[in-house]
Amino acid sequence: MKSRSITRFHLLSSFVLLVAFAACNKAEQAKRDQGTDPIENSSNTSTPLLIGNNQCANAPNYGDSIIYLQPATGQYFVSPVNNIGIKGTYLAWPEGLVINSATGAINVSRSETGVRYLVGFVKEGTQDTCVSQLILGGIxxxxxxxxxxxxxxxxxxxxxxxxxxxxxxxxxxxxxxxxxxxxxxxxxxxxxxxxxxxxxxxxxxxxxxxxxxxxxxxxxxxxxxxxxxxxxxxxxxxxxxxxxxxxxxxxxxxxxxxxxxxxxxxxxxxxxxxxxxxxxxxxxxxxxxxxxxxxxxxxxxxx
Known part of the structure; x- marks a missing residue:
């Protein structure tokens, strides 16, 4: 089952008071992300503004909706298969997903597996967040x-x-x-x-x-x-x-x-x-x- 943009507006119901705050602080968050080692960035704890458009072309796509850790000599990474050459900022929630804010690469070895996440992409020059759901397989x-x-x-x-x-x-x-x-x-x-x-x-x-x-x-x-x-x-x-x-x-x-x-x-x-x-x-x-x-x-x- 391929990744798809999330259209469930009920996900926002618990966070309605946070939406305005997150939207106002999105650009500032991006600046902070760019000022750190992106591989060390763990998930954002606030909830950004979602867009309920299932045709959002920039919603992060990792090739499948469930990503599994693999045996590896070093650490195991997965990267989006879309947004190649498009500048922007990646973010994810809940906390526990270790993601590169510039490239969207996920360090699966260092992330919490067995968890359901949302991964967002804010295209440079916009304030909208294209969102996909992603599960890291595990228990x-x-x-x-x-x-x-x-x-x-x-x-x-x-x-x-x-x-x-x-x-x-x-x-x-x-x-x-x-x-x-x-x-x-x-x-x-x-x-x-x-x-x-x-x-x-x-x-x-x-x-x-x-x-x-x-x-x-x-x-x-x-x-x-x-x-x-x-x-x-x-x-x-x-x-x-x-x-x-x-x-x-x-x-x-x-x-x-x-x-x-x-x-x-x-x-x-x-x-x-x-x-x-x-x-x-x-x-x-x-x-x-x-x-x-x-x-x-x-x-x-x-x-």
Missing amino acids: TYADHIYVIGNNDTLAKPVFNANPLLAPVCDASDDNDYPGNNGNGNNKCSFDNNAPGSKANDQALRVRTLSGIINLKRSLADGLFGPNPRNGMSKVINVSYTLNDNSNKAQQQLTIKVMYYDKVSSIPANLQSEVQNKSANLMSFTIVSYKPRPPLLIIAGYAN
Whole structure:
């Protein structure tokens, strides 16, 4: 499925107050971008003015709507196949896409994969932003509050930013951990770093075939020690390979896990954040904030 300009005006509904601000500051943002090393520029956190014209010839086109990291000796880049010789400024959101503001080249190796992005191009001499949607293939987990007392214990990976996609990996049970000689299979391999640097070494029980995380067992096995306290958290890296169009390129995902004894102990603003981020993922909404790392909250009981 080829890249196409985004015509969904509902993407702007959450940011209507930002549009005027972004439009006024677009030229200034371009000046700042040109004053830095463009390869180091990560995504713009404000939302620029979109144009709802599906015939916009300058909407960035990367040859496909899903780009996959590839095995490479160095870093892996992809560039737009259009706008050759046309001067302008590239930008992207949400935060996490490392893009060259002058050429549109994306450093996939350094970008957050498993995320849905918008990539824009502002042609020199104009103030309009031609926009295309782009997905970097990979996995994520939905932000969620897991209530152990309600038997809500398993965090399942989401593939290619689409929670409706069927898993590309084989199912596995609670015996599938590195400590039980689990090491994935030809389809998928999760937590495949060297011993001592695995997520399972920190008691985050990631199954090696399916990528499913058993949060109840993680808690029981000491993820937060023998006496977990409200608000305790860990940030843990999970490595993985997928036998899809990424050709088993080694990928990493950082996950944040938190603990509370019950849902009612979780601050209201944090509950709202988790609910909003989960709803955005389920509705394919592209946001202006950084969606990573996914936040998995373990709560013992509801009340």
